[in-house]
Each structure stands twice: as C-alpha cells, then as structure tokens.
Amino acid sequence: MPQPTEPTPQQTLYTVTADSLVAVDFTPRHHGRDHDRHHDRAPSRHHDRAPDRHRDRNTDDSHNRNADGSHDRPRHPRRPPGPYRRLFALPGTRAFTAGNLLARLPMGMFSISAVVMIAGARGSYALAGAVTATGLAATGVTGPWIARLVDRYGQARVAVPATLAAVLGSLALLLCVRYDAPDWTLFAAYAATASTPNLGGMSRARWAHLLREDPDALHTANSFEQAADELCFMLGPVLASFLTGTFFPEAGTLAGAVLLLAGMLLFTAQRATEPPPGTATGTARTPLRVPSLLPLLACFVATGAVFGSMEVVTIAYADAQGHRSAAGAVLALQAAGSCAAGLVYGALRPAGPAERRLPVCLLAMAALMSLPLLAARTLDSLWALAPALLAAGTATAPTMVTAMTLVQDRTPADRLNEGMSLVVTALLTGIACGSALGGWAAEHLSPTAAFTTPVAAAGTALLVGALSRIASGNSRRTH
DSSP states (O other): OOOOOOOOOOOEEEEEETTEEEEEEOOOOOSHHHHHHHHHHSOOHHHHHHHHHHHHHSHHHHHTBOTTSOBOOOOOOOOOOOHHHHHTTSTTHHHHHHHHHHHHGGGGTHHHHHHHHHHHHHOOHHHHHHHHHHHHHHHHHHHHHHHHHHHHHOHHHHHHHHHHHHHHHHHHHHHHHHTTOOHHHHHHHHHHGGGOOOHHHHHHHHHHHHTTTOHHHHHHHHHHHHHHHHHHHHHHHHHHHHHHHHTOTTHHHHHHHHHHHHHHHHHHTOGGGSOOOOOTTOOSOOGGGOGGGHHHHHHHHHHHHHHHHHHHHHHHHHHHTTOGGGHHHHHHHHHHHHHHHHHHHHHSOOOSOHHHHHHHHHHHHHHHTHHHHHHHHHTOOHHHHHHHHHHHHTTHHHHHHHHHHHHHHHSOGGGHHHHHHHHHHHHHHHHHHHHHHHHHHHHHTOTTGGGHHHHHHHHHHHHHHHHHHHHHHHHHHHO
16 A cells, blocks of 8 residues: 655755845645745745846846956957967977977078188189089989988988088088188088978978868968978078178078077977878888879979079069169068968968869969069069069969978878978979079070060969869879
C-alpha cells in the first residue's frame, strides 16, 4: 500500500536584482495554511517593482555596479586586430623576423660596398663590376644546393656555418683590397660570399610552417616578406653609401658582415618556429622536376629582367639629363612603391586562387611599366620620371607575392627552401640579362628608347604566364 511521503524541505532561491535582495519560494503548496505562510515570505509585487523607478533613473550606473558597490567603466566593443597584428601575435614571430631583417639588410649593401671599395683602391669600375658579377653568378649556382641542405638538416645546422663562410669571404675581400693583393684574389674572396643562405626563403619557410592551415594569414606573411625585401634593398645601398663616404671605403663591407652574422645568430636561435628538417635521404623529387613549377621560374626570369633593365636604363637616362647623382634616389622610389603596395596587398583578402590572380598581376605590371617610357618620351624630365617609377613599382610586389604563393603550393614540403632558392636564381639570371639588354639599348639606341626594354620584359612575363595557364587548363581537361 502507498506509504506516506516525507514533507518536502523548504526550497528558497535568493537572487539580487539591481539594489534589492529577492527571495522566491519554490516549495510545493499543499495546504492553505502553508500557502499563506509562504505567500507572506514571497516578495511582494510592490517591493519587487520598487527598484524599477531607481533603475530608470540610473540604468547605466546599476548595470556597471559590482557586488561590493564599485563601478566598472562602460565596455565598448573592441575593433578586431588587423592582419599584421594577428600575424605577429604568434609566439616567436617577432624575434625571428627581427633577426632575419637584420641579416637581410646587408644583401643590399655588399654589391655597392664592393664596387666603391674596389674602384677606389684599384681605379677600375670594370674590375669592380666583374668581381660583383662573379659573386652573383656563384650565388645562382650555390644557392639551391645550400637550400637543399637546409631542407634536409634544418636551418640552424646549415645556415650558421654557411653564414660564417660568407662573412669570412667578405673579410678576405676587405683585406685583399686593403693590402693590394692580386686581382684574382678578389674574385675568389667575393665568390665565397655566395654561401650566404637564402634569408628571405628561410623566413617564408617558417611562415609556411606556422600558417599551413591558414592561407589568408600566409598571404599576409608573404606580402610582408616581399615588402621587407624591397625595404632592405632600398635602405641597404643608402646605408652602404653613407658608411663608405663618411668613414672609410671598407666600412660598408665590414658593417655588412657584422650585421649578417649577428642577424643570422638571432634568427637561428628561435628554434620553436623552425620548420622540422626533411628526410635524410631526400625522397621528394627536386622542384626542377615539377612540371608546373618551370613556367613560374620562367616568369621570375622575365621579372628579374624588368628589374635589371629598369635600373641600368634609369641610371643612363639620369646621366643624360645631367643628374646622375640623383639616379639612386629616383630608383628608390620604385622600391618604395613596391614596398607600400606589398603591405596594402597583404592587408587585403585575396579574391580567388593564386592561379587566377597571377595573370591579372602580370597584366598590371606590363601596363604600369609603360609609364616611365611615356614620361621620358613626352615630358623628357627626370622629375617627371620619378612619379612614374613610383607608380610602376606598385605592380611589382603583388606579382611577386602571388607567384611566390604558387611556388609554395607546387613545391614539395621538404624541398621548400630549395624551391624558393631556385626563384632567387631565376631572378638573378633575369637581372643579369636585363642589365645587359638595357645597357645595350641605352648605348646603341638612346636612354629614352631604352625604356622599352623593361616594357618588353614585362610583356614576356605576361606571355609566359598566359601560355602556362592555357597549358595547365588543357592538361586538366585531358586528365
């Protein structure tokens, strides 16, 4: 038979509403006497509404009051951090970026420092140019090999000894010039500097490792790295010229060696962000055997020809105008335009895949590279050429960033440094070819007509990009 149940214990809930303590009774009411008793305990409707009048007068004050009577400041919605702020909020990114930038700055110092040092001591710009050209050629050959070692054994294990060899080569060049050693020793010493690792490639490899699951953030990182390249190659010659002119001819080379070693030690000390080395046997195929990567390397050769020819032609045009000393400042505007465009491009969210964006970027570069030609022909003034170069430079960084993104996508993961080092080799090859073609055009045609050389190089890059896009589309339809 049913047993009598125990009386339900009192269930009362206490809460705070604004300034009032409210007690609400949830005990079941079985008898009229209990109902009256609990009804007396429950808050009256008038008492519950009493604070509303006070609340209406002090709405903001009551909402921000703590339990102890203190007040908080009104909370406003925070603006989301920008893409670059989010990028450098990742642990370790600021440290390795600072070290990399410090080590990358001498890349824009060594060539001009060597030219000033050798030409001043030996009285021959031809010898100075031949020595620096030998260094560029050696870099193009040894760069991919060193990058392959970096991929296989890790950045710190390879980059530090390779940098020490490059620093010793710079110091050997300085001593050979200082103590009037034979000319062949200058070539040997400067060729040793080709062991400098690809600093931009190693930094991009770290970003690719950290942001492998976030393509938008990787786009921002690649844009920042391109802007850093432009900044270093813009400030490096200025710093080298200042040091060699203010102190002594060897000051630029000496300072560059110190900065390179200090920056590399700081960069490689950040082991937490270093990508893991690949397999010891290197099972992945070399990037040169990736069919889709070869057209990109051809685009980089043509883009390098744009850089090399524009530099030589601008110097020749400034010399013809009687302002050769201003050529460096005018060329710096092109790098400044590229640096600014790279930062803006990185802050924007890319629309569509990189394969579709690259032809648009190449088309923009071909169109904007015609502006210096138009300024030189129509206005025939160096001061009119300056803004044209600034505008032309804005097409460089987006093109380089988009192409570099494709290189990262198409290169095997454990050969990433090698793939990006091949890009540097392609650029150096293009710069050498462009410099030769631009110099020939300036001497045999005219400095003004020679501005057709970078336009033709940009058009070649556009043609290569279009043909590779058509070829890739046909291969996809076939498969």
